[in-house]
Amino acid sequence: MSYLQIKNLDVRLKGGGPILRRVSLDVTAGQVHGLVGESGAGKSMIGKAVLGTLPRALEITGGAIMLDGTDIGTLPPAERRKRIGATAALIPQDPLTALNPSKRIGPQITRRLVDILGWRRADAQARALELLDEVHIPDPTRVMRSYPHELSGGMRQRILIASAFAAEPKLIIADEPTTALDVTVQKQILRLIAEMQKRHGTALLFVTHDLGVVSKVCDSLSVLYAGKVVEDARMQRFFMSPIHAYSRALLAATPTYTDPKGSLMPVPDTVIDAVELEIAQHDVRAQA
Amino acid sequence: MRDARAEVRRPIGLRLWLSGGWLSLLALAAIFAPLIAPHDPLAQDLFLGRLPPFWEDGTEPGYVLGTDSLGRDVLSRILYGARLALIVALVAGTLTCLIGATLGLVAGYYRGWCDRIISRFVDIWMAFPPVLFAILLIAVLGPGLISIIIAIVVIDWTRFARVIRAEAMSQGAMDYVASAQVAGRTQFGTMLTEILPNVLPTIVALLTLEMGIAVIVEAILSFVNLSISTDSPTWGGMIAEGRTSVHQAWWVLVFPLITLFLTVLSFSQLGEGLKDRFDPVLR
Amino acid sequence: MTLLRTVLLRLITTLITLLGVAVIVFVVIRVVPGNPIAMMLPPGATEADILRLETQYGFDKSIPQQFVIWLGGVMQGDFGMSISTRQPVSTLVLSRLPATLELSIVALLIAVIAGGTMALLGTRFRDTKTEGLVDVTAGMALSIPDFLWGLVLILLFGVLWPIFHISGRISPSLDIDFTTNFYLFEAILRLRFDVIADLIGHMFMPAVALAIPLAAIIAQLLKQSLKETMNLDYVTLARTKGYGEGKVITSEALPNAILPTLTLVGVQFTFLIGGTVIIERLFSYEGLGNMAIDAVINRDLPLIQGIVILFALLFTLINLAVDMLYVVLNPRLRHA
Numbered sequence: 001m002s003y004l005q006i007k008n009l010d011v012r013l014k015g016g017g018p019i020l021r022r023v024s025l026d027v028t029a030g031q032v033h034g035l036v037g038e039s040g041a042g043k044s045m046i047g048k049a050v051l052g053t054l055p056r057a058l059e060i061t062g063g064a065i066m067l068d069g070t071d072i073g074t075l076p077p078a079e080r081r082k083r084i085g086a087t088a089a090l091i092p093q094d095p096l097t098a099l100n101p102s103k104r105i106g107p108q109i110t111r112r113l114v115d116i117l118g119w120r121r122a123d124a125q126a127r128a129l130e131l132l133d134e135v136h137i138p139d140p141t142r143v144m145r146s147y148p149h150e151l152s153g154g155m156r157q158r159i160l161i162a163s164a165f166a167a168e169p170k171l172i173i174a175d176e177p178t179t180a181l182d183v184t185v186q187k188q189i190l191r192l193i194a195e196m197q198k199r200h201g202t203a204l205l206f207v208t209h210d211l212g213v214v215s216k217v218c219d220s221l222s223v224l225y226a227g228k229v230v231e232d233a234r235m236q237r238f239f240m241s242p243i244h245a246y247s248r249a250l251l252a253a254t255p256t257y258t259d260p261k262g263s264l265m266p267v268p269d270t271v272i273d274a275v276e277l278e279i280a281q282h283d284v285r286a287q288a
Numbered sequence: 289m290r291d292a293r294a295e296v297r298r299p300i301g302l303r304l305w306l307s308g309g310w311l312s313l314l315a316l317a318a319i320f321a322p323l324i325a326p327h328d329p330l331a332q333d334l335f336l337g338r339l340p341p342f343w344e345d346g347t348e349p350g351y352v353l354g355t356d357s358l359g360r361d362v363l364s365r366i367l368y369g370a371r372l373a374l375i376v377a378l379v380a381g382t383l384t385c386l387i388g389a390t391l392g393l394v395a396g397y398y399r400g401w402c403d404r405i406i407s408r409f410v411d412i413w414m415a416f417p418p419v420l421f422a423i424l425l426i427a428v429l430g431p432g433l434i435s436i437i438i439a440i441v442v443i444d445w446t447r448f449a450r451v452i453r454a455e456a457m458s459q460g461a462m463d464y465v466a467s468a469q470v471a472g473r474t475q476f477g478t479m480l481t482e483i484l485p486n487v488l489p490t491i492v493a494l495l496t497l498e499m500g501i502a503v504i505v506e507a508i509l510s511f512v513n514l515s516i517s518t519d520s521p522t523w524g525g526m527i528a529e530g531r532t533s534v535h536q537a538w539w540v541l542v543f544p545l546i547t548l549f550l551t552v553l554s555f556s557q558l559g560e561g562l563k564d565r566f567d568p569v570l571r
Numbered sequence: 572m573t574l575l576r577t578v579l580l581r582l583i584t585t586l587i588t589l590l591g592v593a594v595i596v597f598v599v600i601r602v603v604p605g606n607p608i609a610m611m612l613p614p615g616a617t618e619a620d621i622l623r624l625e626t627q628y629g630f631d632k633s634i635p636q637q638f639v640i641w642l643g644g645v646m647q648g649d650f651g652m653s654i655s656t657r658q659p660v661s662t663l664v665l666s667r668l669p670a671t672l673e674l675s676i677v678a679l680l681i682a683v684i685a686g687g688t689m690a691l692l693g694t695r696f697r698d699t700k701t702e703g704l705v706d707v708t709a710g711m712a713l714s715i716p717d718f719l720w721g722l723v724l725i726l727l728f729g730v731l732w733p734i735f736h737i738s739g740r741i742s743p744s745l746d747i748d749f750t751t752n753f754y755l756f757e758a759i760l761r762l763r764f765d766v767i768a769d770l771i772g773h774m775f776m777p778a779v780a781l782a783i784p785l786a787a788i789i790a791q792l793l794k795q796s797l798k799e800t801m802n803l804d805y806v807t808l809a810r811t812k813g814y815g816e817g818k819v820i821t822s823e824a825l826p827n828a829i830l831p832t833l834t835l836v837g838v839q840f841t842f843l844i845g846g847t848v849i850i851e852r853l854f855s856y857e858g859l860g861n862m863a864i865d866a867v868i869n870r871d872l873p874l875i876q877g878i879v880i881l882f883a884l885l886f887t888l889i890n891l892a893v894d895m896l897y898v899v900l901n902p903r904l905r906h907a
Contacts (some may be wrong), residue, residue: 421879427867
């Protein structure tokens with residue numbers, strides 16, 4: 001069962017160049033799909049396009065986004081928002097800025113359950129407590145009453161994870177969820193996301209620039225370069241024999257924990273040139 | 289993004305032209321008032337009292353904007369009133385700016401006891417209702433042009449002091465100021481060569497704004513009958529008279545009001561426009 | 572503990588400010604040429620009469636001595652006697668204060684509602700013509716002071732389309748037997764709708780004139796603050812939760828955007844109250860400001876002094892209250 005299916009998605013700068021070029025990908029129930037690429041490759045924009053939070057300067061110019069079988073592009077805006085809110089959730093990048101500083105934690109988790117999904121307040125409250133417990137937060141009752149500034153970054157990221165799972169979404173998009181955290185906390189959070197995803201059977205789209213992270217949590221991945229998917233593969237196959245030259249170079253440029261210095265290689269210019277050429281050809285084809 | 293900027297830019301140019309144009313027109317009218325005014329602004333003629341403006345019935349040729357209850361020509365009085373308004377704007381505005389900006393610069397750059405004393409005075413001034421303070425000062429100093437100018441300077445220097453102090457303080461904390469001092473400049477030299485040029489756009493904007501405020505304060509003082517001698521034509525005086533007879537002769541209120549409105553609007557828009565023009569960050 | 576210290580420090584500076592105001596008024600009005608006592612007596616009064624009155628009002632002593640005597644009285648709540656009406660200053664001032672307070676509060680409400688609406692509209696429809704319209708309107712409104720707006724309103728709603736009263740506070744024909752001078756508040760409490768309508772009919776134009784510049788400031792500051800907030804991560808996160816744009820603005824962005832606006836609105840509110848002096852004059856509204864101008868014209872020194880001190884007290888109290896409110900509304904400071 002495919003929870004997220006993107007078909008030939010084109011996103012452009014309004015009156016400007018392309019940001020995403022005919023991107024297709026597929027995330028099925030219970031799977032973790034990695035989305036890898038260097039910064040500026042457009043990987044966050046895919047998540048934003050799915051969740052309907054693209055910057056105002058960008059627009060979707062082609063393709064379709066199927067969320068749990070529904071093409072959300074065909075829905076009227078208000079209904080689309082509600083559908084996205086009910087079936088998908090976001091684990092944001094920076095836990096320090098992703099919680100509203102003027103509100104207590106409790107309502108930030110429960111409000112959407114009550115407002116959008118029509119839960120009873122008490123049920124939402126119970127659900128939030130249960131989830132906070134699930135993400136290993138000590139003394140959930142006290143935390144529910146706290147303000148964000150009273151909690152550490154790691155705690156806040158756990159809360160955001162709990163909040164993302166609160167409505168039992170079909171799809172969760174994790175947008176570089178560990179980049180802003182301390183290295184020591186990163187592993188715990190990564191493990192927690194994987195654990196929660198398994199338990200709830202959610203489809204997870206994991207956006208990152210870190211192949212090391214991908215190798216730990218993902219089942220499959222897409223490699224993105226300059227807004228184009230250059231390789232789409234199962235995890236094992238990818239690490240054994242990446243097909244695309246850029247993927248091979250990217251893999252070579254990733255430090256491994258066994259030999260952190262030895263394998264650290266920059267992506268060679270020749271590879272970049274080759275990929276640029278390929279994309280230029282793609283654009284010519286697309287315009288023709 | 290570039291397109292949006294360009295769109296914002298255009299009205300600024302228009303704004304500068306319109307406000308500058310009106311003020312130039314006013315300046316010309318003030319300078320040449322004796323030549324262009326159709327009548328003596330003080331000449332009373334009770335037989336010509338409350339003549340309406342030219343497009344209404346029962347007018348007298350030559351009295352384009354009508355006459356007030358004493359038969360004085362409204363247009364001529366507005367033209368002569370511009371003289372006083374502009375003198376007050378220029379002199380009071382400039383003096384207030386010089387005194388206030390200097391104090392603000394000193395307080396914000398030197399800090400320490402200078403700042404404490406100046407800021408304390410600013411606090412005290414902020415606790416006065418400005419209009420009441422101005423009226424009180426005029427009552428003490430007696431009516432007259434000099435009194436009005438003194439009153440404006442005394443009540444409004446804090447506007448400059450407050451803003452310029454804050455700007456000088458934030459500029460003073462910048463690295464380039466420190467490096468100028470390391471390079472061996474004196475404190476006073478640094479203030480003039482490093483801080484002043486950077487707060488100048490703000491000073492210019494505040495100065496034009498202050499000129500508009502000076503015109504308003506003069507009008508308010510004339511309105512409560514405390515400006516110059518009662519028979520010299522002032523916009524505020526005309527408005528005060530127009531206010532009492534508004535149901536019988538609306539034009540006595542409307543024309544000086546429009547003039548005052550456009551003048552104050554022009555001064556403040558000119559300030560905003562100049563600030564955008566001169567601000568190195570925005571430019 | 573630190574909060575208590577801050578409050579105490581603020582109270583001390585407030586007292587210094589008030590003392591400074593008192594000294595300045597005291598000195599300024601005693602430089603007045605011409606003898607206020609001589610002015611209030613009939614032309615045929617003898618030297619002895621003048622001298623007797625001067626002693627009664629304490630004008631025969633030196634300025635520092637007079638100040639100490641006056642300050643001693645103030646400490647006991649005695650602000651002296653008005654020269655022109657021969658009533659205690661405190662009675663006169665307190666009878667007029669409610670009128671000015673009501674006018675200022677109604678003006679503040681209008682400004683907050685109008686300015687807030689403009690800011691929300693400008694944010695909801697940002698980067699469109701609507702935002703441009705909000706910017707231009709606010710810019711215009713801010714360029715013109717309350718005095719001129721008052722005159723414009725008189726022409727519009729007093730002459731061109733006369734639906735409001737252009738002078739006074741209440742129609743004399745109206746029968747009111749209220750216990751306080753807070754006519755509007757008391758009328759609301761007593762549900763006297765005829766009185767409310769009449770008061771609003773008188774108060775509308777002066778209140779709107781006072782409110783226009785403040786509304787413009789609120790619109791500009793709040794909109795800027797809202798627009799900055801709209802780009803923050805928690806707002807984006809709220810969007811993914813399924814909330815519409817309007818809801819995101821009001822319930823996520825607004826609570827955080829209000830704080831930076833609040834402090835400035837506090838200062839601006841004192842400017843608004845300062846504006847009541849001339850606006851009350853313009854609309855012959857029987858408040859403190861109108862009385863103050865009469866007091867200056869009549870050279871009623873004790874009354875001028877009392878009114879100015881009361882204004883200063885009001886201003887400093889408002890600033891103090893705004894600072895407190897800031898602490899209460901900001902969760903980060905509340906628990907610190």
